Amino acid sequence: xxxxxxxxxxxxxxxxxxxxxxxxxxxxxxxxxxxxxxxxxxxxxxxxxxxxxxxxxxxxxxxxxxxxxxxxxxxxxxxxxxxxxxxxxxxxxxxxxxxxxxxxxxxxxxxxxxxxxxxxxxxxxxxxxxxxxxxxxxxxxxxxxxxxxxxxxxxxxxxxxxxxxxxxxxxxxxxxxxxxxxxxxxxxxxxxxxxxxxxxxxxxxxxxxxxxxxxxxxxxxxxxxxxxxxxxxxxxxxxxxxxxxxxxxxxxxxxxxxxxxxxxxxxxxxxxxxxxxxxxxxxxxxxxxxxxxxx
Ligand SMILES: C[S@@+](CC[C@H](N)C(=O)[O-])C[C@H]1O[C@@H](n2cnc3c(N)ncnc32)[C@H](O)[C@@H]1O
Numbered sequence: 698x699x700x701x702x703x704x705x706x707x708x709x710x711x712x713x714x715x716x717x718x719x720x721x722x723x724x725x726x727x728x729x730x731x732x733x734x735x736x737x738x739x740x741x742x743x744x745x746x747x748x749x750x751x752x753x754x755x756x757x758x759x760x761x762x763x764x765x766x767x768x769x770x771x772x773x774x775x776x777x778x779x780x781x782x783x784x785x786x787x788x789x790x791x792x793x794x795x796x797x798x799x800x801x802x803x804x805x806x807x808x809x810x811x812x813x814x815x816x817x818x819x820x821x822x823x824x825x826x827x828x829x830x831x832x833x834x835x836x837x838x839x840x841x842x843x844x845x846x847x848x849x850x851x852x853x854x855x856x857x858x859x860x861x862x863x864x865x866x867x868x869x870x871x872x873x874x875x876x877x878x879x880x881x882x883x884x885x886x887x888x889x890x891x892x893x894x895x896x897x898x899x900x901x902x903x904x905x906x907x908x909x910x911x912x913x914x915x916x917x918x919x920x921x922x923x924x925x926x927x928x929x930x931x932x933x934x935x936x937x938x939x940x941x942x943x944x945x946x947x948x949x950x951x952x953x954x955x956x957x958x959x960x961x962x963x964x965x966x967x968x969x970x971x972x973x974x975x976x977x978x979x980x981x982x983x984x985x986x987x988x989x990x991x992x
Contacts, residue, residue, distance in 0.1 A: 752780065820852060872899070
């Protein structure tokens with residue numbers, strides 16, 4: 698067989714710049730599932746190749762077998778995190794799915810803010826926060842109703858499995874274009890021109906950042922937070938999990954919500970499995986935990 702025919706018989710990715718066999722793909726997919734609960738079907742082989750090829754170049758490796766050996770070894774723990782970062786999809790936006798923020802502003806926050814003004818504790822969680830646009834949108838919504846919020850016991854926990862995006866969120870610096878969907882009055886009050894940035898990047902103000910606490914957290918690992926939440930945003934992440942993993946996460950959220958607490962999920966997601974019975978629909982992809990008047 699000539700070289701071209703042999704390459705075609707092996708499959709397109711075995712003939713690419715860095716050979717990736719079906720076994721390499723399966724090993725990478727198994728590691729990602731074990732680490733994050735993310736399920737990648739074989740139809741995504743090209744995507745996995747294109748996201749990891751930079752890592753092979755950076756490490757001067759010749760093929761994916763060597764890469765699998767590295768990330769599967771104890772010495773490869775740091776690279777395993779790089780792999781996770783490269784394979785997670787971090788797409789997000791300020792005020793993404795704006796109906797959730799309108800629901801939060803008009804139906805959920807008013808009694809919570811009242812309670813906080815009387816000295817109560819209010820907790821919100823952006824679970825899978827990516828680079829911070831979602832938790833800062835929640836915080837801006839809070840500040841729009843109560844400019845003194847940071848002085849009250851209101852806090853937003855922002856977590857993601859990918860430490861890089863968590864660090865970006867903590868820095869709180871965004872391009873002006875990224876903020877176009879934020880209400881103009883809130884944007885100009887809570888963002889300032891980042892020092893020395895000629896391209897006009899904007900920095901989240903101290904007041905805004907004080908409301909949000911960023912942490913690295915795997916939704917499929919142990920959750921160390923002792924308390925419950927009044928509001929949980931978990932949007933556009935469980936779509937990457939298989940059904941079993943999704944159901945386990947929904948069950949854990951039900952146990953982490955206060956009575957009448959609200960769970961917001963992504964537009965293409967549904968609460969399924971035994972936990973679904975714990976929730977009632979409260980708007981478009983918004984659910985309330987049963988237990989209040991509607992129970
Ligand atoms: C598409 S972004 C969604 C961001 C935001 N929630 C939104 O809707 O705009 C998905 C995020 O989920 C995170 N993620 C994936 N698997 C995770 C896991 N097991 N635990 C926590 N976060 C995870 C990714 O790192 C990524 O930042």
